[in-house]
Amino acid sequence: MNNRSAMTKQTKQMRAATYEEFSGTEKIKVTTTDVPELKEGEVLVRIKAAGVNPVDAAVMQGYLKDFLPYTFPVIPGWDMAGVIEDRGFSARRFKVGEEVYAYARRPMVQHGTFAEYVVVPESYLAKRPENISWEEASGIPLVGLTAYQSLYDAGQLQEGQTVLILGGSGGVGSLGIQLAKEKGATVIGVASQKNHSFMKELGADHTIDYKDTDVGAAVKEVSPEGVDLLFDCVSGDTLQQSLKALKSGGKLVSILNHGEDLDKHIDFSYVFVEPNSSQLDHLRELADAGKLKVRVSETYNLDETAEALQQIQTLHTTGKIVIVS
Numbered sequence: 617m618n619n620r621s622a623m624t625k626q627t628k629q630m631r632a633a634t635y636e637e638f639s640g641t642e643k644i645k646v647t648t649t650d651v652p653e654l655k656e657g658e659v660l661v662r663i664k665a666a667g668v669n670p671v672d673a674a675v676m677q678g679y680l681k682d683f684l685p686y687t688f689p690v691i692p693g694w695d696m697a698g699v700i701e702d703r704g705f706s707a708r709r710f711k712v713g714e715e716v717y718a719y720a721r722r723p724m725v726q727h728g729t730f731a732e733y734v735v736v737p738e739s740y741l742a743k744r745p746e747n748i749s750w751e752e753a754s755g756i757p758l759v760g761l762t763a764y765q766s767l768y769d770a771g772q773l774q775e776g777q778t779v780l781i782l783g784g785s786g787g788v789g790s791l792g793i794q795l796a797k798e799k800g801a802t803v804i805g806v807a808s809q810k811n812h813s814f815m816k817e818l819g820a821d822h823t824i825d826y827k828d829t830d831v832g833a834a835v836k837e838v839s840p841e842g843v844d845l846l847f848d849c850v851s852g853d854t855l856q857q858s859l860k861a862l863k864s865g866g867k868l869v870s871i872l873n874h875g876e877d878l879d880k881h882i883d884f885s886y887v888f889v890e891p892n893s894s895q896l897d898h899l900r901e902l903a904d905a906g907k908l909k910v911r912v913s914e915t916y917n918l919d920e921t922a923e924a925l926q927q928i929q930t931l932h933t934t935g936k937i938v939i940v941s
Contacts, residue, residue, distance in 0.1 A: 628733070629648050629651065630731055631941075633646050633691060633692060633918060634690065635690055635692070638676065638678030638681060640677065649689075652734075656707075657704060657738055658703075659738045659741065660700070661698040662699045662733055664697055665697050666938065667936055668924045668937045669787060671694070672728075676925065684725050685723065687724055692728045693731070693939070696717065697717040697753040700714045716744055717754065718742065718896070719761050719890075721891065730921050745903035747906070753903075759787040760908070761895055761896065762791075764795060767796055768799070773801055773845055774844075776800060777802070778803075778842075780804045780835055780858060781803060781805050781820075782846070782848045782851075783806065784805030784806055784823070785814050790815075790935065792847055792849070793815060794818050796819075797819035798902060798907055804820070804821065807825070814934060824838075832860035833857075836860070842861050843861055845866060855870070859882070869886075873886065912937070913934055914927065915939070
């Protein structure tokens with residue numbers, strides 16, 4: 617007798633934060649759901665910590681619904697650090713029990729990292745940094761890869777160049793300062809006055825307060841010849857003021873502005889970060905060597921996901937906030 621039901625592997629359950637429509641944090645529910653099916657080339661990771669990013673709130677509110685396909689219910693979150701628990705066919709780069717981290721965004725917005733488990737392609741994963749905490753490790757992937765792909769890939773930053781980072785105390789900007797210094801660049805960081813000492817700790821050579829200041833004019837005071845690269849993590853008036861500080865032939869890279877309101881003669885790139893395990897390996901090496909620091913300002917548990925997303929929506933988080941499970 618072929619008892620198919622007896623042969624079927626029991627579906628694994630997990631707790632996860634979910635929402636079933638685009639809205640505010642009031643629609644977040646923490647519930648029990650099925651762990652996604654493990655397919656060829658994929659791994660199951662038990663999540664230890666998941667970084668929270670402003671984009672998680674933007675996705676939840678529907679701001680990216682015309683840009684990224686989605687399927688409800690959505691489990692938010694794209695950052696994670698955790699332990700390999702199971703492997704699909706051909707997924708053999710890592711052993712069960714190995715500690716990994718990843719930027720886990722799939723092409724379809726559906727299965728995120730604010731959960732006990734996540735299933736991701738093994739190609740997304742890298743070994744996690746060993747010399748920092750789970751919380752710190754989980755805060756690196758999205759912001760670290762964003763800064764890496766913006767400064768190194770799109771910006772082609774070189775030793776001896778000067779880079780202006782708008783939003784230098786935020787998640788992406790703070791990693792950007794450190795990566796720019798690792799490359800041997802001079803860094804000018806822009807943030808509110810209370811975050812200037814933080815930016816200097818990270819390696820910023822000069823700091824500028826965007827409040828009640830013409831940022832471009834202030835930059836020209838410390839770098840009269842202008843900057844080679846302008847890395848924009850805030851956009852708005854601060855970006856518009858800063859354009860006059862960009863050298864002729866300089867490069868502008870933004871993670872927010874798509875270029876519609878910019879002079880067409882500016883050498884401009886918009887960056888939307890993609891998973892990249894080899895770059896995560898490089899970031900791990902820098903973190904383990906003490907050259908990449910992540911300040912975790914606050915941690916939340918899975919039941920407090922709505923509160924974590926409310927905090928990230930303020931856009932005034934210094935460093936990272938993390939959900940631990």
